[in-house]
Amino acid sequence: MGKTADSPGSGARPDPVRSFNRWKKKHSHGQNKKNQLRKQLKKPEWQVERKGNSRLMQNYEKINVNEITRFSDFSLSKKTLKGLQEAQYRLVTEIQKQTIGLALQGRDVPGVAKTGSGKTLAFLVPVLETSTDGLGVLIISPMRELTYQTFEVLQKVGKNHDFSAGLIIGGKYLKHEAERINNINILVCAPGRLLQHMDETVSFHATALLMLVLDEAYRILDVGLADTMNAIIENLPKKRQTLLFSATQTISVKDLARLSLKNTEYVWVHEKFCEQQQKISVLYSFLRRHLKKKSIVFFSSLFCQLRPGISILQQMRRMEVYNEFVRKRAAVLFASDVAARGLDFPAVNWALQFDCPEDANTYIHRAGRTARYKEDGEALLILLASEKAIVQQLLQKKVPIKEIKINPEKLTDIQKKLESFLAEDQDLKERAQRCFDKEVFDVSKLPIPEYALSLGLAVAPCIRFLQKMQKQPTKELVMSQANKVTEPRAPSLTNDKVEEFRAFFNEKMSILQKGGKRLKGTEHRLANDTSDGEQEEEEDNEEEMEEKLAKAKGSQAPSLPNTSEAKKIKEVPMQFLDRDEEEEDADFLKVKWHNVFGFDFKEEKTLQKKEPSKSSIKKKVTKVAEAKKVMKRNFKANKKITCTDEGELVQQWPQMQKSAIKDAEEDDDTGGINLDKAKGRLQKEDKFDKEEYRKKIKAKHLEKRLKEREARREANTRQAKAKDEEEDFLDWSDDDDDGFDPSTLLDPGKYRSSEDSDMEDVGPTSHNRKKATWDTLEPLDTGLSLAEDEELVLHLLRS
Ligand SMILES: Nc1ncnc2c1ncn2[C@@H]1O[C@H](COP(=O)(O)OP(=O)(O)OP(=O)(O)O)[C@@H](O)[C@H]1O
Numbered sequence: 001m002g003k004t005a006d007s008p009g010s011g012a013r014p015d016p017v018r019s020f021n022r023w024k025k026k027h028s029h030g031q032n033k034k035n036q037l038r039k040q041l042k043k044p045e046w047q048v049e050r051k052g053n054s055r056l057m058q059n060y061e062k063i064n065v066n067e068i069t070r071f072s073d074f075s076l077s078k079k080t081l082k083g084l085q086e087a088q089y090r091l092v093t094e095i096q097k098q099t100i101g102l103a104l105q106g107r108d109v110p111g112v113a114k115t116g117s118g119k120t121l122a123f124l125v126p127v128l129e130t131s132t133d134g135l136g137v138l139i140i141s142p143m144r145e146l147t148y149q150t151f152e153v154l155q156k157v158g159k160n161h162d163f164s165a166g167l168i169i170g171g172k173y174l175k176h177e178a179e180r181i182n183n184i185n186i187l188v189c190a191p192g193r194l195l196q197h198m199d200e201t202v203s204f205h206a207t208a209l210l211m212l213v214l215d216e217a218y219r220i221l222d223v224g225l226a227d228t229m230n231a232i233i234e235n236l237p238k239k240r241q242t243l244l245f246s247a248t249q250t251i252s253v254k255d256l257a258r259l260s261l262k263n264t265e266y267v268w269v270h271e272k273f274c275e276q277q278q279k280i281s282v283l284y285s286f287l288r289r290h291l292k293k294k295s296i297v298f299f300s301s302l303f304c305q306l307r308p309g310i311s312i313l314q315q316m317r318r319m320e321v322y323n324e325f326v327r328k329r330a331a332v333l334f335a336s337d338v339a340a341r342g343l344d345f346p347a348v349n350w351a352l353q354f355d356c357p358e359d360a361n362t363y364i365h366r367a368g369r370t371a372r373y374k375e376d377g378e379a380l381l382i383l384l385a386s387e388k389a390i391v392q393q394l395l396q397k398k399v400p401i402k403e404i405k406i407n408p409e410k411l412t413d414i415q416k417k418l419e420s421f422l423a424e425d426q427d428l429k430e431r432a433q434r435c436f437d438k439e440v441f442d443v444s445k446l447p448i449p450e451y452a453l454s455l456g457l458a459v460a461p462c463i464r465f466l467q468k469m470q471k472q473p474t475k476e477l478v479m480s481q482a483n484k485v486t487e488p489r490a491p492s493l494t495n496d497k498v499e500e501f502r503a504f505f506n507e508k509m510s511i512l513q514k515g516g517k518r519l520k521g522t523e524h525r526l527a528n529d530t531s532d533g534e535q536e537e538e539e540d541n542e543e544e545m546e547e548k549l550a551k552a553k554g555s556q557a558p559s560l561p562n563t564s565e566a567k568k569i570k571e572v573p574m575q576f577l578d579r580d581e582e583e584e585d586a587d588f589l590k591v592k593w594h595n596v597f598g599f600d601f602k603e604e605k606t607l608q609k610k611e612p613s614k615s616s617i618k619k620k621v622t623k624v625a626e627a628k629k630v631m632k633r634n635f636k637a638n639k640k641i642t643c644t645d646e647g648e649l650v651q652q653w654p655q656m657q658k659s660a661i662k663d664a665e666e667d668d669d670t671g672g673i674n675l676d677k678a679k680g681r682l683q684k685e686d687k688f689d690k691e692e693y694r695k696k697i698k699a700k701h702l703e704k705r706l707k708e709r710e711a712r713r714e715a716n717t718r719q720a721k722a723k724d725e726e727e728d729f730l731d732w733s734d735d736d737d738d739g740f741d742p743s744t745l746l747d748p749g750k751y752r753s754s755e756d757s758d759m760e761d762v763g764p765t766s767h768n769r770k771k772a773t774w775d776t777l778e779p780l781d782t783g784l785s786l787a788e789d790e791e792l793v794l795h796l797l798r799s
Pocket of ligand 1: 091
């Protein structure tokens with residue numbers, strides 16, 4: 001019998017479905033076990049991240065600056081790279097290229113680069129790559145506006161990170177800040193408020209600090225903030241990384257020591273040209289480092305015309321200066337181009353060209369003052385970016401040039417020294433200010449603030465003609481318009497800048513003019529002008545500004561979800577981002593970016609733009625209002641008192657009221673100016689002055705006439721005497737009648753007519769003489785009153 005397919009038998013195949021199910025059960029059981037095991041083995045996210053970070057950190061040492069073009073070329077975390085990409089930052093700027101790698105390697109980096117070169121990201125990227133528990137990073141900026149800006153960028157680029165970041169900007173909400181400041185990993189702040197928390201907030205400490213960043217370090221380390229910064233630094237751990245960023249100004253070696261910088265790499269990013277305001281420091285530093293050499297420093301003739309305080313041309317003409325320079329082994333001669341041609345100075349080590357030569361030929365002549373005959377010598381040309389055209393000319397002339405980078409560590413910044421010299425010496429200061437004289441050169445093409453600094457002037461003088469020039473189109477402009485040339489002369493002070501400054505100034509003024517307690521405080525500080533007044537003033541202003549901000553924010557309240565939140569915002573005008581408390585409890589390390597007060601910077605900005613604050617509306621200040629303001633301040637002018645010949649003390653300035661009518665108004669202390677009364681008083685004063693003046697003139701006339709009469713009388717006496725002598729002579733020559741010539745006698749008529757005298761009758765011609773006299777005699781106008789004439793006559797009669 002045959003087997004059916006269904007019948008079970010010993011050789012029957014197992015049911016595939018059942019066996020699959022059995023296999024599946026077994027396999028999934030194993031898989032579950034594996035999964036469970038895997039789960040057990042899995043590390044927390046933060047641990048994984050740390051591991052990744054340490055892998056990245058191993059790559060830091062391999063960073064090669066020359067190979068960096070994009071942020072992704074650095075060994076950065078995914079979160080930072082994502083943030084950078086989302087903010088459209090891909091390629092690095094020069095300062096970022098030069099500093100980020102060094103900072104990641106843990107070096108202290110003082111970085112100097114011009115404004116707008118991307119310094120903010122240069123320090124924020126390393127900040128974001130610093131993993132931290134507690135307060136790990138402090139970013140200090142000198143001004144409130146800067147802290148805002150920095151915080152905005154930090155918020156944008158670091159949004160994928162889990163740190164908490166906070167911005168404290170001062171104001172009266174110290175307590176509110178104090179409650180939250182401890183939960184911050186990255187703190188952006190201004191120095192004054194930070195120190196206040198260090199002093200007053202018991203729970204606040206920075207013992208775990210890993211990185212200190214000073215933005216605009218030059219200003220933070222300035223004398224005005226020196227005490228505050230020293231106190232802050234005392235509260236920070238010594239073992240930390242420090243990044244300092246500054247625009248154009250050098251950071252002195254002393255300051256670097258103050259911050260106890262170690263393992264420092266100075267980064268100086270410039271276009272390999274000298275900055276205008278550095279020129280003088282470069283020259284000074286060069287000379288200090290070549291004290292045993294003989295150098296000639298060439299200034300352009302223009303510089304000589306500017307009278308830098310030493311008569312350069314004159315000295316060049318003087319042979320003894322020439323001889324002395326030749327004789328000395330080490331000396332510096334300041335020279336103009338006159339010396340560049342022809343004069344032979346043996347053994348000059350350096351020909352230094354402080355001002356760019358007019359052309360390649362002048363360069364060659366100047367450089368030719370060194371390396372004469374078989375001697376060695378070197379030539380150095382200090383070039384500004386605006387003078388780079390000369391490089392091309394020199395290359396054309398086949399002059400070999402080598403670019404030298406200034407080593408900032410060896411550069412002595414004498415800016416402050418220059419400024420203090422000028423502060424002490426008014427004459428020197430005036431000379432420096434005169435350097436802006438338009439006769440000398442085209443000041444409109446100057447970078448004014450930089451040029452002022454290079455002359456030691458902290459503030460550029462007011463250049464009226466330049467402002468006028470900006471208002472009126474120049475000839476060139478008119479011509480260029482006629483020729484449809486679109487590039488007019490570009491004055492360096494734009495109207496926008498002037499307007500910007502004016503708005504800023506008005507705002508500051510309006511803050512000062514506010515009434516109430518605060519104003520009194522401000523006045524007090526102004527009068528006392530304490531040494532750290534600058535900082536206090538800044539913080540006080542900050543408080544005022546913050547009040548304004550609060551007002552602006554108050555008006556924003558309706559757009560907020562509920563009133564309690566709105567109240568919160570109103571109460572806390574500063575941005576203070578910290579971690580959410582609930583979240584903090586749940587996961588201590590995982591702290592999200594969270595804007596507690598729901599404050600939107602953009603909204604804030606547009607709000608400020610849309611709603612011009614009272615202060616930004618330009619107020620027309622009348623002279624009367626200004627005078628009142630000055631009166632309220634109770635300033636007292638200096639007195640100038642001189643001593644007359646008679647020993648009487650006379651007050652010259654301020655002029656005293658001399659009129660007899662010293663009105664009772666003086667006692668009228670109503671606090672304002674009564675214009676009508678003041679006018680009346682001035683008129684009376686004027687009348688009194690005129691009378692006094694007239695009297696003085698009359699007295700002078702009288703004196704003059706008396707003198708004239710005296711002189712005439714003396715002349716008459718002399719003539720009478722001469723006549724006597726003549727008569728004597730005639731008597732004596734009586735014997736010799738033939739020798740007498742009557743024509744030698746004086747013509748008495750002539751004599752008389754020339755005199756308006758009423759003297760005695762002298763002989764037979766007296767009648768004629770009298771007639772002649774009366775014919776020509778005009779009635780005498782003494783210019784005096786009748787009484788005075790009488791007095792004069794009496795005086796004459798008496799004498
Ligand atoms: N790598 C980059 N790619 C594109 N834009 C950048 C980059 N770095 C910075 N910027 C932009 O350049 C501008 C200037 O940058 P930043 O404010 O950092 O300059 P700064 O040197 O700090 O200037 P200041 O001294 O005036 O503060 C900013 O608008 C910034 O967004």
